[in-house]
Amino acid sequence: xxxxxxxxxxxxxxxxxxxxxxxxxxxIFFVSDGTGITAETLGHxxxxxxxxxxxxxxxISFVDNPDKALDALARINESFHRQGRKPVVFSTLVNxxxxxxxxxxxxxxxxxxxxxxxxxxxxxxxxxxxxVGRSHNIVDSEDYKNRIEAINYALxxxxxxxxxxxxxxDVILIGVSRSGKTPTSLYLAMQYGIKAANYPLIPxxxxxxxxxxxLAPFRKKLFGLSIAPERLAEVRFERRPNxxxxxxxxxxxxVEEAERLMRRGSIRWLSTTxxxxxxxxxTVLQDFLADRAS
Amino acid sequence: xxxxxxxxxxxxxxxxxxxxxxxxxxxIFFVSDGTGITAETLGHxxxxxxxxxxxxxxxISFVDNPDKALDALARINESFHRQGRKPVVFSTLVNxxxxxxxxxxxxxxxxxxxxxxxxxxxxxxxxxxxxVGRSHNIVDSEDYKNRIEAINYALxxxxxxxxxxxxxxDVILIGVSRSGKTPTSLYLAMQYGIKAANYPLIPxxxxxxxxxxxLAPFRKKLFGLSIAPERLAEVRFERRPNxxxxxxxxxxxxVEEAERLMRRGSIRWLSTTxxxxxxxxxTVLQDFLADRAS
Numbered sequence: 001x002x003x004x005x006x007x008x009x010x011x012x013x014x015x016x017x018x019x020x021x022x023x024x025x026x027x028i029f030f031v032s033d034g035t036g037i038t039a040e041t042l043g044h045x046x047x048x049x050x051x052x053x054x055x056x057x058x059x060i061s062f063v064d065n066p067d068k069a070l071d072a073l074a075r076i077n078e079s080f081h082r083q084g085r086k087p088v089v090f091s092t093l094v095n096x097x098x099x100x101x102x103x104x105x106x107x108x109x110x111x112x113x114x115x116x117x118x119x120x121x122x123x124x125x126x127x128x129x130x131x132v133g134r135s136h137n138i139v140d141s142e143d144y145k146n147r148i149e150a151i152n153y154a155l156x157x158x159x160x161x162x163x164x165x166x167x168x169x170d171v172i173l174i175g176v177s178r179s180g181k182t183p184t185s186l187y188l189a190m191q192y193g194i195k196a197a198n199y200p201l202i203p204x205x206x207x208x209x210x211x212x213x214x215l216a217p218f219r220k221k222l223f224g225l226s227i228a229p230e231r232l233a234e235v236r237f238e239r240r241p242n243x244x245x246x247x248x249x250x251x252x253x254x255v256e257e258a259e260r261l262m263r264r265g266s267i268r269w270l271s272t273t274x275x276x277x278x279x280x281x282x283t284v285l286q287d288f289l290a291d292r293a294s
Numbered sequence: 295x296x297x298x299x300x301x302x303x304x305x306x307x308x309x310x311x312x313x314x315x316x317x318x319x320x321x322i323f324f325v326s327d328g329t330g331i332t333a334e335t336l337g338h339x340x341x342x343x344x345x346x347x348x349x350x351x352x353x354i355s356f357v358d359n360p361d362k363a364l365d366a367l368a369r370i371n372e373s374f375h376r377q378g379r380k381p382v383v384f385s386t387l388v389n390x391x392x393x394x395x396x397x398x399x400x401x402x403x404x405x406x407x408x409x410x411x412x413x414x415x416x417x418x419x420x421x422x423x424x425x426v427g428r429s430h431n432i433v434d435s436e437d438y439k440n441r442i443e444a445i446n447y448a449l450x451x452x453x454x455x456x457x458x459x460x461x462x463x464d465v466i467l468i469g470v471s472r473s474g475k476t477p478t479s480l481y482l483a484m485q486y487g488i489k490a491a492n493y494p495l496i497p498x499x500x501x502x503x504x505x506x507x508x509l510a511p512f513r514k515k516l517f518g519l520s521i522a523p524e525r526l527a528e529v530r531f532e533r534r535p536n537x538x539x540x541x542x543x544x545x546x547x548x549v550e551e552a553e554r555l556m557r558r559g560s561i562r563w564l565s566t567t568x569x570x571x572x573x574x575x576x577t578v579l580q581d582f583l584a585d586r587a588s
Contacts (some may be wrong), residue, residue: 021378024418024420025440035570035573035575036576037485037576038335038338038339041331041336042336042406044332044554045386045406046333046410046411048409049388049411049414049422049423050418050422052420053418053420059579060581061577075343087419088414092339094343107415108414110409110410110413110414112339113343115404116345116404116409117340119402119404119584120343120344120404122316123380123382123402124320124347124382125318126318126344128343128344129343129345139567143571147571148477151480155452155476182441183484185331186480187484190480190481190484190571191331192509235295235364240401274433274437276433277310277327277484281330281392282329282355282549283355283356
């Protein structure tokens with residue numbers, strides 16, 4: 001049974017509630033003086049804890065002057081007036097004057113810096129720089145150059161394209177076609193600056209009963225990805241429907257042989273069946289490259 | 295003048311302070327029941343606000359049972375006893391019993407869920423699910439499949455490799471060699487599931503004075519990347535030192551001609567000179583694909 005609710009005069013908005021309501025609609029804003037990637041990552045992690053809501057996401061990036069902050073304020077207030085509910089704002093603004101503008105919004109503001117920087121200042125006994133973060137110098141940093149170099153490395157050493165310079169790899173991922181090697185290599189490069197080559201295990205290797213010859217000198221850098229044959233068949237089917245390549249029998253054979261080679265070579269490996277790229281990448285980091293990463 | 299400080303008996307630690315101290319050393323822990331990527335993104339954004347500290351980062355991922363939580367607790371307390379200072383912990387744990395273990399540490403704990411989920415529950419008038427986030431089902435989600443498909447698309451359509459299926463692109467990045475097209479395409483795919491092809495502008499195009507013929511039907515999908523010639527020469531020099539390709543004169547010529555073609559074709563473009571991949575990608579999203587993204 002719907003009911004009409006009259007909000008206080010200041011807002012001048014009517015909206016409808018119901019005892020058996022349709023999903024609550026809210027606008028979500030990610031506001032940042034940079035790309036907004038931090039605000040979004042943060043916001044998504046928090047919002048996945050809430051189910052059954054009808055959320056509409058909006059990214060407001062590069063809010064680095066008062067005009068842009070006023071634009072953001074106008075968009076947020078407009079949402080409040082349209083929906084009669086406070087929008088939720090994830091903010092990573094650090095500039096105090098831009099922040100003051102944002103905080104005047106009719107919204108629930110979840111502010112990374114209020115929540116974390118202010119308490120940290122106290123704990124560390126030092127003032128924060130209140131700058132826009134490191135993103136403005138990022139292009140010149142060593143970290144950033146390593147990431148770009150690692151992306152180029154991953155592309156040049158994708159799918160066994162080149163055995164040249166495998167000695168420069170931090171890790172060499174091996175596995176059957178479509179076990180997740182390429183996206184994992186790229187993610188390791190892009191996120192962590194790790195040089196990951198990847199090398200396929202193919203029927204010729206299974207016939208010889210040995211890992212590819214080119215990999216012999218790099219046994220210690222090898223990390224295997226495996227996958228449930230049923231899942232592999234699905235993934236391959238999307239690429240080449242009704243092929244021998246995608247048949248369940250062939251997938252079973254290849255996975256079994258690949259796992260046999262990895263066991264025989266004492267190669268660490270994991271099953272990617274239910275894991276996202278991010279999870280595979282972090283597992284490789286944590287279980288395999290931990291010495292380097294810590 | 296150093297001073298010895300005696301901490302309360304419970305901690306049984308002596309440590310030294312100084313009026314003119316060497317950089318403050320702190321261990322930083324990123325603790326998560328998933329990959330820890332959210333905790334790290336959050337932590338890095340916050341920590342860049344503090345300068346002159348000697349920080350040592352440690353990732354503790356996949357803390358999804360009490361044993362692992364106790365291991366994390368032991369590592370954190372060990373740091374406190376070794377350094378005589380509270381380590382800083384960024385946590386995205388959601389499980390209340392694991393959280394209780396973590397919160398018993400001698401540490402400063404910055405907890406994403408305490409700070410944001412609890413206030414949001416109040417604002418939204420609903421309880422959070424206190425689950426481990428969506429990462430455990432992520433592999434089956436539409437979003438995730440789109441991302442994988444977009445990565446494959448970006449790889450197949452990198453550097454003008456294939457003009458087939460350009461009509462499936464969300465955006466086609468154009469620019470001279472090494473202007474940032476490839477990493478931007480991959481980032482758009484990996485982070486946002488956007489299908490980005492990229493196509494180089496080469497001397498033949500400048501001679502003809504026209505954009506590549508293959509792109510003619512897709513004028514509306516084109517987005518240009520340019521770069522300062524000095525920067526381009528640097529980047530190319532690393533790849534092919536002392537080549538005509540990397541010479542400043544040639545870089546000047548190529549950039550000028552590329553920008554002329556883009557202006558003449560009324561193609562939107564931006565300079566990538568001081569921008570990170572993330573910033574370029576978000577600019578493409580926000581200024582070019584905004585209708586789709588919002």
